[in-house]
Amino acid sequence: xxxxxxxxxxxxxxxxxxxxxxxxxxxxxxxxxxxxxxxxxxxxxxxxxxxxxxxxxxxxxxxxxxxxxxxxxxxxxxxxxxxxxxxxxxxxxxxxxxxxxxxxxxxxxxxxxxxxxxxxxxxxxxxxxxxxxxxxxxxxxxxxxxxxxxxxxxxxxxxxxxxxxxxxxxxxxxxxxxxxxxxxxxxxxxxxxxxxxxxxxxxxxxxxxxxxxxxxxxxxxxxxxxxxxxxxxxxxxxxxxxxxxxxxxxxxxxxxxxxxxxxxxxxxxxxxxxxxxxxxxxxxxxxxxxxxxxxxxxxxxxxxxxxxxxxxxxxxxxxxxxxx
Amino acid sequence: xxxxxxxxxxxxxxxxxxxxxxxxxxxxxxxxxxxxxxxxxxxxxxxxxxxxxxxxxxxxxxxxxxxxxxxxxxxxxxxxxxxxxxxxxxxxxxxxxxxxxxxxxxxxxxxxxxxxxxxxxxxxxxxxxxxxxxxxxxxxxxxxxxxxxxxxxxxxxxxxxxxxxxxxxxxxxxxxxxxxxxxxxxxxxxxxxxxxxxxxxxxxxxxxxxxxxxxxxxxxxxxxxxxxxxxxxxxxxxxxxxxxxxxxxxxxxxxxxxxxxxxxxxxxxxxxxxxxxxxxxxxxxxxxxxxxxxxxxxxxxxxxxxxxxxxxxxxxxxxx
Numbered sequence: 001x002x003x004x005x006x007x008x009x010x011x012x013x014x015x016x017x018x019x020x021x022x023x024x025x026x027x028x029x030x031x032x033x034x035x036x037x038x039x040x041x042x043x044x045x046x047x048x049x050x051x052x053x054x055x056x057x058x059x060x061x062x063x064x065x066x067x068x069x070x071x072x073x074x075x076x077x078x079x080x081x082x083x084x085x086x087x088x089x090x091x092x093x094x095x096x097x098x099x100x101x102x103x104x105x106x107x108x109x110x111x112x113x114x115x116x117x118x119x120x121x122x123x124x125x126x127x128x129x130x131x132x133x134x135x136x137x138x139x140x141x142x143x144x145x146x147x148x149x150x151x152x153x154x155x156x157x158x159x160x161x162x163x164x165x166x167x168x169x170x171x172x173x174x175x176x177x178x179x180x181x182x183x184x185x186x187x188x189x190x191x192x193x194x195x196x197x198x199x200x201x202x203x204x205x206x207x208x209x210x211x212x213x214x215x216x217x218x219x220x221x222x223x224x225x226x227x228x229x230x231x232x233x234x235x236x237x238x239x240x241x242x243x244x245x246x247x248x249x250x251x252x253x254x255x256x257x258x259x260x261x262x263x264x265x266x267x268x269x270x271x272x273x274x275x276x277x278x279x280x281x282x283x284x285x286x287x288x289x290x291x292x293x294x295x296x297x298x299x300x301x302x303x304x305x306x307x308x309x310x311x312x313x314x315x316x317x318x319x320x321x322x323x324x
Numbered sequence: 325x326x327x328x329x330x331x332x333x334x335x336x337x338x339x340x341x342x343x344x345x346x347x348x349x350x351x352x353x354x355x356x357x358x359x360x361x362x363x364x365x366x367x368x369x370x371x372x373x374x375x376x377x378x379x380x381x382x383x384x385x386x387x388x389x390x391x392x393x394x395x396x397x398x399x400x401x402x403x404x405x406x407x408x409x410x411x412x413x414x415x416x417x418x419x420x421x422x423x424x425x426x427x428x429x430x431x432x433x434x435x436x437x438x439x440x441x442x443x444x445x446x447x448x449x450x451x452x453x454x455x456x457x458x459x460x461x462x463x464x465x466x467x468x469x470x471x472x473x474x475x476x477x478x479x480x481x482x483x484x485x486x487x488x489x490x491x492x493x494x495x496x497x498x499x500x501x502x503x504x505x506x507x508x509x510x511x512x513x514x515x516x517x518x519x520x521x522x523x524x525x526x527x528x529x530x531x532x533x534x535x536x537x538x539x540x541x542x543x544x545x546x547x548x549x550x551x552x553x554x555x556x557x558x559x560x561x562x563x564x565x566x567x568x569x570x571x572x573x574x575x576x577x578x579x580x581x582x583x584x585x586x587x588x589x590x591x592x593x594x595x596x597x598x599x600x601x602x603x604x605x606x607x608x609x610x611x612x613x614x615x616x617x618x619x620x621x622x623x624x625x626x627x628x629x630x631x632x633x634x635x636x637x638x639x640x641x642x643x644x
Contacts, residue, residue, distance in 0.1 A: 008630055009577040011602055087420050091629070092461070093413075098425060098500060105573065107631050133432070134420055170428025170508070173499035242433040248336035273338055300343065300418070301336035303435045 006115040008108055016108065018115055020074050023054045027069035028124030030217055032208070033116065034074070036097045036130065036176060038081020038088065039193035043129030046201045047075040050208065057218075069217030072123070077116055080108065087134060087193065098174045117179055125154065125215070126185035127208070128177055135296035137192035139258030139289070140200050145177075147234050150184040157214040159207040159230045160188065162291060162309065167237040192295045235309040241286060242304040245270055247279035250297050251305055257293045267306050270299060286310045325351040326387055327380075332401075332446045333439060343407060345443060348400040349450075350383050356396030356547040360451040361539070362443075363401065365424045365458070365505065367408020367416075368524040372457025374532040376402045379539060386551075396548035399450055404443060412525065414461070425500075427508040444508060453483065453546060454516040455539065456506050459524045463625040464633065465586045467618075468521040468531050468538075470561075473497045476510045484517055485561060486545045488538025490587070491620050491638055492563045523624055534559075562618055562638050570615050570637045574599055574628040576608040584635070586622040590615075592643075596635055599628060615643045 006018035032050065034043025050073060057065045076082050078096040080089040088095055094109045102113025120126060132138035141162040142155050155163050172178045177187055190204060191197040212218035245251070253268035255261060267282040267290075288310035299305065333345040352358070361379060363372030380400055386393050403409050404423075411417045419436050426440040447454055460466040469491040470484040477494050484492045501507040509516035521535060522528045541558050543549035574580065578599040584590065590613050599609040611634060621636035628634065 010629075011577045011579060011627065013603065088415075092463075093415055093422075095422070095425070105631060107633070108629050111631055133434070167430035169430030169432075170503035171425060172430070173502065244433075248338045250338065298338050300338065300435055302438050304433050307433070 005119060006112065008111060016079050018074075018079065018112060019076070020072055020119055021051050021054075022070070022072045023058060024067045024070040024217075027217065029070040029072055029122065030125040030127070030212070030215075031120040031123040031180075032071070032073045032127045032129065033077060033120065033176065034129040035076040035078055035082055036128070037095075037193070038078050038084065038086050039134070040087075040129070040131040041194065041196050042131050042191040042201055044075055044082070045196045045198070046129055046204055046208075047073050049201065049205050051075070053205075053209075064220060064222050066219045066221070067217070068219045069212070069215070071212070071217060072119070074116060074119070077112060085194075097176060098171060100174055100176045100179050113176070116176065120176075120180065123180075123183055126180040126183050127158075128180070128185070128187045129204075130187055130189045131191045131193045131195075132189060132292055132295075134193055135294060136292050137257050137295045138189045139291050140188070140190040140204055141291055143177075143187040143189060144185075145172075145181065151186060152232065152234070153214075154184050154186055154211065155232045155234075156230055157207075157211040158186070158188070158204075159210050160204075161230055161232055162289065163232055163234040164240070164291070164309070165234055165236050239310050240291075241288065241308045241310055243267060243282060243285060243306040243308065244302050244304050245280065245282065245299050246301060248299060248301045249273050249279055251282075251294055251299045252297065253293060253305075255290060255293065255306075257290055259290050261288060261290050261308065263287050267293075273298075282306070284308065327351075327384060333442045335435065335439070345401065345404050345406075345439070347446070348380055348402065350387070350394050350398040350400075352394055352397040352548075353392050354395045357452040358397040358399070358450060359453045359455070359543060359546060359548050360399040360401065360447055361455045361457070362404060362447070362505075363457040364403040364405050364409050365456070366414045366422070366524070367405050367410070368412050368414045368462070369457075369459035370525065370527050371459040371522040371532055372519075373403065373409075374527045374529065375457055375535050375539065376400050378532065378536040382536075382540070386549075390551070393550050394548070395550050396452070396546065397450065398543070398548060401443075401447075414524070424505055425503045427505050428503045431503075440505070444505065447505075447509065448512055448514055451514055454506075454509050454514055455542075456509075456516060456518045457535075458518060458520045459522045459526075460520060460621075462524055463623055463627075465523040465622045465624045466520050467491060467586050467620040468519070468535055469493060469620060470517055470519055471495060472517075473501060473507065473510070476515070479515045480510070480517060481563075483515065483542060483545070486538070486542045486558065487517065487519065487561075488534055488541060488558045489519065489521075489561050490559060491618070492561045493569065493638075494563070495566050564638045568639050570613075570617070570639055570643075571621075572596060572611060572613065572634045572637075574609075574630055574632045574634055576601075577629045578602065578608045579626040580611075580623050580628045580632075580634055581626065582622060582624075584619055584622065586619055588619045589640075590617060590619055590637060592616045613637060616640045617643060
């Protein structure tokens with residue numbers, strides 16, 4: 001059911017409206033939020049795919065499935081930004097994800113934040129869908145603050161192998177994710193802003209389905225076991241390496257996000273815009289998984305071109321003889 | 325020793341000239357408190373640029389007329405977010421990022437965070453006191469004021485009173501401040517006053533001059549400048565707590581047609597303006613004040629959404 005949960009009048013017509021979709025009435029609710037930033041389109045696409053799927057179950061078009069729990073989605077939080085094709089609302093240039101928990105009587109961003117928080121705070125599970133920051137592309141992964149048992153299970157059921165443990169930051173208290181910390185909640189990040197990657201979204205869609213089945217929100221009458229077991233790995237923040245430029249120019253990448261890179265492997269090179277000369281080669285400092293890659297080619301000095309998740313070796317691996 | 329201009333950060337840019345943060349250093353004759361002035365964190369806020377211009381001009385002249393006057397080092401960072409200033413935007417345009425939300429721990433790696441960290445480290449190593457100048461946003465006009473987080477009141481209030489502002493607003497901390505420069509300096513035990521005046525995209529010379537005089541008075545008070553206090557009388561600011569501030573918000577979306585000016589002392593029942601519907605021509609709301617006091621914030625940009633602040637009033641004693 002599509003429900004309007006907030007209307008903010010606009011003096012020139014075209015009111016700003018905030019919607020939520022709900023399916024099912026019993027059980028602990030799962031909330032899925034997307035469109036906090038107006039240019040994070042993978043989340044919007046994924047939520048719309050999910051809506052189509054859950055609607056068709058309710059209409060009896062998927063006889064193998066029954067919805068046994070409760071799901072609510074918030075496909076477009078920052079409608080003003082989506083409408084203007086930008087990350088932030090052009091009205092005030094404020095970052096929507098710095099407005100939580102919001103204020104029902106406040107300005108537009110605060111009123112939206114408050115409405116989202118009021119509708120999600122009693123959920124049992126929370127998933128926030130996002131893309132990489134501007135100019136970057138993310139391989140599909142989960143971000144979390146405290147990977148406790150429940151969250152670890154959630155990651156596994158979502159069938160996402162890579163989990164990044166986030167450092168506590170000076171802005172976190174005003175993020176939506178921080179407000180959801182009393183429930184099992186994760187951020188799922190994939191792709192780059194302003195684009196839709198259907199393949200990545202399909203993988204994540206299957207992961208969300210698997211999660212809903214594992215938690216009893218969705219019943220699959222075929223009793224099919226998952227095709228593969230996901231081995232989730234949690235990377236601590238000190239296992240992340242940011243590979244930066246020492247020059248400025250045009251960055252030409254030679255690798256793909258999500259690939260495992262070897263020390264010394266070429267990530268790409270920076271060329272001078274005017275002369276075309278190669279200024280530097282960006283290489284992998286340590287073996288690891290390429291989780292974030294620069295997408296926008298124009299680069300300044302000292303900018304990260306890649307974030308690599310490294311695997312800390314156990315002390316046994318340093319022994320001169322094989323460990324048993 | 326004459327003033328020296330240093331680049332505390334230089335980043336190569338793809339098209340040639342580097343991005344730099346410049347600092348003017350006026351060396352000290354003794355070890356009195358070192359004071360740093362910083363402006364331009366938001367590229368559309370220009371009032372602080374004028375105040376720093378006046379300070380730089382004054383101090384350069386002082387170096388020749390009274391070379392022993394500078395007793396503590398004075399640093400002026402006249403335009404810290406140069407790309408945002410060039411494009412006259414609040415945010416650093418390349419990143420769509422508010423650099424004054426990138427201070428403090430745990431930020432994801434980016435050039436903006438690297439920049440804010442370099443600036444913070446430089447301020448921390450070369451300042452005993454920091455003054456960070458801001459204007460308001462696109463929408464609101466502010467009377468010269470200093471907002472102080474309650475936890476830092478004891479250290480900051482005596483200095484704020486010397487700054488020739490109209491208002492000092494002491495308020496509790498809010499989570500959103502924790503990523504700002506001012507908050508993080510204060511937390512690092514470097515007293516930092518955040519002075520807010522005017523509106524973005526504009527320079528108001530009269531209030532800029534008022535704060536310039538306040539800064540000379542402050543430098544005299546701290547012993548950083550061995551000069552006579554400015555001849556102009558320094559204002560005794562009105563000091564308020566949150567319950568002494570009344571805010572009027574728009575209860576409709578429309579255009580706000582103001583009928584008052586910032587700095588006016590209002591009586592209960594005074595007309596503040598009206599909200600009109602730009603399409604139908606209807607008057608949506610006549611707005612009156614429900615308290616008397618000093619009008620210190622006023623909506624200048626007429627476009628108002630429901631919930632937008634229209635005015636803030638520092639209530640008179642009789643209202644409290």
